[in-house]
Amino acid sequence: MMSYYEAHRTEFLEGLKAFLAIPSVSTLPEHKPDIRRAAEFVAEELRNAGLAGVELIEGPGNPLVYGEWTGAPGKPTLLLYGHYDVQPPDPLEEWKSPPFEPQIRGEDIFARGASDDKGQTYILIKAVEGFLKTRGNLPVNVKFLIEGEEEVGGGHIERYVAGRPPRLQADAAVICDTEMFAPGLPTICVGLRGIVYAELEVQGAAHDLHSGVYGGAAPNPLQAVAEILCALKDRDGRIQIPGFYDRVQPPSPKEREAWARLPFDEEAYRAREVGAPELVGEPGVPLFERLWARPTLEVHGIRGGFTGEGAKTVIPARAVAKISMRLVPDQRPEEAFEQFRAAVERARPRGVTVQVRRIHGAAPSVVNPDSPFIRAAAQALTEVFGRETVYVRSGGSIPIVGLFDAHLGIPSVMMGFGLPDDNLHAPNEKFHLPNFYRGIEAVARYFEILGQ
Numbered sequence: 137m138m139s140y141y142e143a144h145r146t147e148f149l150e151g152l153k154a155f156l157a158i159p160s161v162s163t164l165p166e167h168k169p170d171i172r173r174a175a176e177f178v179a180e181e182l183r184n185a186g187l188a189g190v191e192l193i194e195g196p197g198n199p200l201v202y203g204e205w206t207g208a209p210g211k212p213t214l215l216l217y218g219h220y221d222v223q224p225p226d227p228l229e230e231w232k233s234p235p236f237e238p239q240i241r242g243e244d245i246f247a248r249g250a251s252d253d254k255g256q257t258y259i260l261i262k263a264v265e266g267f268l269k270t271r272g273n274l275p276v277n278v279k280f281l282i283e284g285e286e287e288v289g290g291g292h293i294e295r296y297v298a299g300r301p302p303r304l305q306a307d308a309a310v311i312c313d314t315e316m317f318a319p320g321l322p323t324i325c326v327g328l329r330g331i332v333y334a335e336l337e338v339q340g341a342a343h344d345l346h347s348g349v350y351g352g353a354a355p356n357p358l359q360a361v362a363e364i365l366c367a368l369k370d371r372d373g374r375i376q377i378p379g380f381y382d383r384v385q386p387p388s389p390k391e392r393e394a395w396a397r398l399p400f401d402e403e404a405y406r407a408r409e410v411g412a413p414e415l416v417g418e419p420g421v422p423l424f425e426r427l428w429a430r431p432t433l434e435v436h437g438i439r440g441g442f443t444g445e446g447a448k449t450v451i452p453a454r455a456v457a458k459i460s461m462r463l464v465p466d467q468r469p470e471e472a473f474e475q476f477r478a479a480v481e482r483a484r485p486r487g488v489t490v491q492v493r494r495i496h497g498a499a500p501s502v503v504n505p506d507s508p509f510i511r512a513a514a515q516a517l518t519e520v521f522g523r524e525t526v527y528v529r530s531g532g533s534i535p536i537v538g539l540f541d542a543h544l545g546i547p548s549v550m551m552g553f554g555l556p557d558d559n560l561h562a563p564n565e566k567f568h569l570p571n572f573y574r575g576i577e578a579v580a581r582y583f584e585i586l587g588q
């Protein structure tokens with residue numbers, strides 16, 4: 137089977153390229169046909185791999201793709217999750233090769249979705265294919281559930297999983313959608329932040345106004361957005377929303393110690409990975425705690441007014457701001473959104489109205505590193521990568537993790553093969569090809585260990 141992986145490297149790479157060439161951007165309506173093509177691509181891959189019951193699960197939202205192999209009675213059942221949707225590729229001019237024309241440079245493949253999450257979803261498919269094509273069976277039972285709206289909050293899969301369909305019964309979920317802590321260092325992610333994504337629409341005057349003629353009397357919605365933002369988070373990065381921190385649980389002393397021992401150079405991270413003159417955030421709180429165990433509030437974009445070349449003297453009538461908050465255990469997305477809404481209303485300057493809309497949300501999650509499913513994964517990773525596996529959390533969100541726990545009662549094993557410099561959600565996203573091939577081996581080894 138390992139020799140099947142060796143012998144089919146070229147085919148795997150060609151398949152991955154075809155997958156990456158589909159611009160399945162979930163947030164942009166004009167890509168609906170590409171979303172469907174990507175779903176059908178995954179379904180076809182699952183059929184070719186030898187899975188049974190392959191189908192697109194339709195519903196409001198983007199299709200889910202399902203397929204299973206359940207020929208190992210008495211052995212564990214794994215729910216294999218991934219997502220075929222991707223983030224928008226903009227700003228396009230910063231890509232060295234077009235985002236949907238995968239290009240290999242050195243040992244990396246560059247394309248939107250290369251690492252997040254098409255390349256990693258493909259790892260799961262190819263690992264299963266290797267067993268079914270060579271031995272005709274697997275050491276464990278597997279059920280694939282691949283979604284197409286992870287990057288926009290995963291509404292469809294949430295409703296589907298909440299219905300607890302019997303065919304999703306499993307002992308654990310396996311998710312390859314996270315990062316390795318450092319190149320060559322096998323990593324299991326045991327915690328994710330949650331998220332609440334909101335949009336503010338601020339309205340001032342009924343229409344745009346001459347800033348000389350009306351300045352001094354007319355309210356300015358862009359200024360209002362700035363004032364609201366400054367009221368929500370202070371200059372030290374502390375969120376000023378009343379009650380927001382009430383449920384925040386500090387990491388355990390054991391976790392804190394483990395994080396402090398991770399091989400890490402904060403100055404190199406600042407200079408090479410972040411590329412900013414200085415790192416920011418709550419004073420006195422260690423970096424990993426700020427990234428993994430403290431909530432945040434970020435503005436993603438502000439729309440309104442004049443941003444063209446030259447100068448236009450206008451007081452805009454309205455402005456829109458996109459804002460998200462990352463949440464940590466035990467914060468609750470609905471409660472955090474209500475606290476946010478109330479704080480925005482309190483911070484609203486005179487002369488404008490503000491509409492606050494919730495776009496999506498997901499609960500934070502932690503998984504117990506002592507679970508036998510996690511331990512077996514660490515063993516598989518350690519064997520394949522030849523180094524001791526580290527446990528980390530991540531600041532990102534994968535909404536399904538909390539939902540698998542809440543509705544199916546199963547832990548998620550997050551064995552990710554991305555690298556910190558993979559440029560997720562940014563221009564020049566890439567996936568390190570050696571991680572692609574080793575990822576397949578590691579997942580295969582994981583199945584074998586669990587099947588013993």
Ligand code: BES
Pocket residue numbers: 252253286287288289290313314315331496498530531532533534535560
């Ligand atoms: N794969 C990422 C999450 C991630 C990135 C986890 C790096 C660990 C390390 C995922 O696809 C993602 O970006 N999720 C969104 C979810 C949101 C839009 C609901 C996120 O975190 O912004």
Ligand code: ZN
Pocket residue numbers: 219252253286313
């Ligand atoms: Zn992802």
